[in-house]
Amino acid sequence: MQERDTILVVDDMEVNRAILCEIFKEDYRMLEAEDGVEAMKLIEDEKERLAIILLDIVMPNMDGFEVLEAIADSVMKKVPVILITGDTTLLPEEKGYSASVADVIRKPFVPHVIKRRIENVITFWDHKNNLEHLVKKQTEKLEKRNQQLKETNSKIIDTLATVVEFRDSESGEHIQRIKGFTEILLNYVVKYYGEYHISEEQVEKIVQASAMHDVGKVAIPDNILLKPGKLTADEFEVMKLHTVKGCEIINTISFMNDKEFFQYCYEICRNHHERYDGRGYPDGLKGEEIPIAAQVVSLADVYDALVSERVYKAAYEPEVAFEMIMNGECGIFSPKLLECFRMAKQEFEELKKSI
Numbered sequence: 448m449q450e451r452d453t454i455l456v457v458d459d460m461e462v463n464r465a466i467l468c469e470i471f472k473e474d475y476r477m478l479e480a481e482d483g484v485e486a487m488k489l490i491e492d493e494k495e496r497l498a499i500i501l502l503d504i505v506m507p508n509m510d511g512f513e514v515l516e517a518i519a520d521s522v523m524k525k526v527p528v529i530l531i532t533g534d535t536t537l538l539p540e541e542k543g544y545s546a547s548v549a550d551v552i553r554k555p556f557v558p559h560v561i562k563r564r565i566e567n568v569i570t571f572w573d574h575k576n577n578l579e580h581l582v583k584k585q586t587e588k589l590e591k592r593n594q595q596l597k598e599t600n601s602k603i604i605d606t607l608a609t610v611v612e613f614r615d616s617e618s619g620e621h622i623q624r625i626k627g628f629t630e631i632l633l634n635y636v637v638k639y640y641g642e643y644h645i646s647e648e649q650v651e652k653i654v655q656a657s658a659m660h661d662v663g664k665v666a667i668p669d670n671i672l673l674k675p676g677k678l679t680a681d682e683f684e685v686m687k688l689h690t691v692k693g694c695e696i697i698n699t700i701s702f703m704n705d706k707e708f709f710q711y712c713y714e715i716c717r718n719h720h721e722r723y724d725g726r727g728y729p730d731g732l733k734g735e736e737i738p739i740a741a742q743v744v745s746l747a748d749v750y751d752a753l754v755s756e757r758v759y760k761a762a763y764e765p766e767v768a769f770e771m772i773m774n775g776e777c778g779i780f781s782p783k784l785l786e787c788f789r790m791a792k793q794e795f796e797e798l799k800k801s802i
Contacts, residue, residue: 451498451526451573452476454565457486457514458503458531463554467501470562483509490522498569499549500528504539515546523547524699527572529565537681544666544688547695551668564669567610571665574606575699601655603700608658611665620802621751622658627798628747629657635787636743643739649707653740656711660719660744663693675758690717690729714738719745724779735781742784749777750788754799765796 453476456467461481468477478493480486483506490497500522504511511530515523527549532539539551549568552561581602608622633650636643645653664672667689671682678686693716697709718732718741725733753768763771769792771777773785780788788795 451496451576453478453493453496453498455480455486455489455493455497455500457481457483457501457506457511459506460503463503463531463556466556466558467561470556470558471565482506483511483514486514487517490518494522494526497522497526499565499572500526501531501552501565502528502548503531504534505532512542512546515543515548519546525572525576527568529568537685540668540685544692550666560669567665571607571610574610578602578606578700604655604658607662607696611662621755624751624798624802625657625660625744625747626654627802628750628795629744630654631791631794631798632743632747632784632787635790636739636784639787639790640783645739649711652705652708653711653715653743656708656715656740657744657747659693659697659712660715660748661689661693662696662716663689663691665696666692673758677759687720687728690720693717711740714741715744717741719748721745722779723781726779742781745778746772746780746784746788750795751799753777765799769795 454467454471455478456464457480458464458467459481464479464481468479471477475498476496478489480489486500486502487509490500502511502514515528518528530539530543530548530551531554532551533554535553543551549572550564552564630650633645633653637645637647637650667686671678671685674682694713697712697716700709715738717729718737721727721730721732721737721741723734723737723742725731727737749772750768753763753771754765756762769788772780772788
């Protein structure tokens with residue numbers, strides 16, 4: 448596979464192009480275009496070498512959204528696009544994420560911040576573009592299909608979860624705890640509620656898939672994702688998009704050939720913010736309409752959020768967190784799941800201490 452070593456900067460302001468080129472010139476081959484028409488020619492000529500496109504919105508001849516429309520069905524499947532804008536409204540995010548851009552960055556630029564954000568996106572897409580190639584090579588050497596599937600799925604999970612944690616300023620311990628809490632709860636579900644028909648193999652798959660719950664946060668702007676205070680109503684609407692954006696990411700992983708594992712990843716990502724009373728999002732599912740895998744991960748995620756320090760809150764003591772969940776202060780959960788949580792209380796607390 449040809450190395451993607453080129454950044455294309457598309458902006459009608461020379462000073463903006465100069466700033467971005469100066470930031471990345473030591474690590475990447477830089478190309479510049481001053482409008483969409485010039486950008487389209489460079490994209491066609493250089494698409495196999497492009498690592499990312501930094502695209503201004505307001506330009507003469509052909510604006511940024513017109514460029515996005517033109518490359519949506521071809522280039523954007525392999526090359527991430529970051530929108531550059533001076534617009535302070537939520538319109539760029541709404542239109543941009545609808546067009547599947549990787550991120551939206553506002554002017555004026557803060558060099559060290561923009562460098563980190565763009566490198567994060569490049570790293571993520573580099574993994575995305577190369578994983579299929581690497582997996583196909585691996586499968587030729589593997590003798591057992593089950594082992595091949597486990598290794599493939601683990602690489603997907605590790606890659607995406609690492610990117611999300613880095614973006615969300617979480618430690619690697621968060622994902623390990625989510626997996627642990629999920630496994631503990633599932634073991635009780637399997638033992639006491641056979642009506643869910645969950646096998647030991649399915650427990651393993653759900654535990655692995657739980658790491659994907661917040662993968663869509665890579666599409667949420669830093670000013671919202673990392674905001675220390677309460678989100679506004681508009682900001683919360685953008686934050687809620689991480690559920691559906693995550694599913695879009697999962698859908699691009701065409702080589703995830705374990706269909707059951709894929710389904711768990713998708714259900715957990717999309718439905719882990721649904722509520723048993725039907726007041727969750729994005730689909731407003733109610734009761735057992737919510738897949739059991741998503742129900743379990745939802746409770747695990749709420750517990751970890753309560754007992755962990757976050758940018759917007761201090762950590763609660765485990766006993767307080769337990770009571771808050773049991774009393775319905777942090778979402779409404781299935782009575783069956785709450786009974787499993789009650790039985791698992793001590794194991795949850797021991798896991799939190801150990802990780």
